[in-house]
Amino acid sequence: MKKTSTRLADGRELLYYDLRDDAVRTTTDPRPLDAVTTGSEIRHDPLLGDAVAIASHRQGRTYLPPADACPLCPSRPGRPTEIPADDYDVAVFENRFPSLAGDSGRCEVVCFTPDHHASFADLDEEHAALALAAWADRTAELATHPAVRQVYCFENRGEEIGVTLGHPHGQIYAYPFVTPRTERMLASAAAHRARHPHQNLFDDVVTAERADGRRTVLDTAHWTAFVPYAAHWPYEVHLYPRRRVPDLPALDDAARAELPGLYLELLRRFDRLFGPGHPPTPYISAWHQAPFHHPHRTEFALHLELFTVRRTPGKLKFLAGSESGMSVFINDVPPEAAAQRLREAATE
CATH class of the missing domain: 3.30.428.10 (HIT-like)
Structure with a gap:
């Protein structure tokens, strides 16, 4: 480069x-x-x-x-x-x-x-x-x-x-500040650490998803992709490196080498979700990285959040009264069903 x-x-x-x-x-x-x-x-x-x-x-x-x-x-x-x-x-x-x-x-x-x-x-x-x-x-x-x-x-x-x-x-x-979403994750991680002094919340989430398997979409030598247990969006995938790092620059050579093909596979599966003849799937692809100079920076886990607002062909997931007014999401697609659909999209 x-x-x-x-x-x-x-x-x-x-x-x-x-x-x-x-x-x-x-x-x-x-x-x-x-x-x-x-x-x-x-x-x-x-x-x-x-x-x-x-x-x-x-x-x-x-x-x-x-x-x-x-x-x-x-x-x-x-x-x-x-x-x-x-x-x-x-x-x-x-x-x-x-x-x-x-x-x-x-x-x-x-x-x-x-x-x-x-x-x-x-x-x-x-x-x-x-x-x-x-x-x-x-x-x-x-x-x-x-x-x-x-x-x-x-x-x-x-x-x-x-x-x-x-x-x-x-x-x-x-x-110039730590975003509210990241602050909430850091607070959850701190509370988890207080309950389990020798454990990390992000590590435990990934371990639990890999053990359960029902929501796993891809599991490779260096990355794990899964639909979260409490997914907010109809089709939502979180991608974590198997070795926890705070941000993209901290990835090791092996994880960095495997990432492009894995990321492309996820994007292509999203485009196959709703079958041929439908327009490309709208999505947000968001990299969550640790804030700089934070006392618990190394406890944060870099991860990708990839999701779409399309819930079925021709229908979108809008942030309506509960989501916009109270920040309480209501998801019409069970995470296990979403994961199964994303696994099937690999062979279409």
Whole structure:
């Protein structure tokens, strides 16, 4: 992997991640862009303790442009984009409309492929490994940012999820606080440790799922994928390395080598869930990583949460009154049935 750092016309950082070590990236951004100005602000909810990002400048962000106006495709003569080169393997750049910026953190866009009509599942293993390596590299780099306490790498796919750009891409949010979801997991882990001083909650969950087996989707030498016992979403898979690590940069060589093929298999099974003739499955792919400088950082377990809002062909799982108002999820698909369907999707 070769990494090249450059700047866009408005000063934002752009990084190319290339498979070839001899790749040369010298194309400059010809656009007459003004410097990015943001109004990002972090406010705290006194009742829930949550942090909320107020980012009014995002109202004007690009929304579902046609393919010939996509800002994530390579640049063409007369049509410059966010990526000045006429081709790329993986490109990462600072978001032009960030939810977090400056002392409030940082937001980046990760373009997996120059092919506007592809998806992550269409990549070969070498290219998928490069995209995953870029996420790990950005996590390690953003850990040095003085304002950042946690890095979240994720991909939203599908208009049903709320995607505003159709080009296959992911994002990285570098938060200046520990997210509420992670705080809850850390609190649960601490309570488990108090009850069982020599045990780890994440390890025990994975061990229990592997022993039960009914919800296991994939079990390899270095990774385990399963539908959780109390799954929130109709089809939801959690993927854990067999050796607990806090984040992507901490994976050992063996786990890192096995991950691309395993991740591609899960994505392809999601696309086969609802049978031929149905549109691609919308999903969120979320990497949960330990916060930096936390006293219990090493007790946290890196894991992927992959889920879809589609519960059956033509029907979506909406967050209605119970979920949105009280954060109590109601799942119409039994986790054991979801796991069985995902196992069957391997042979279709």
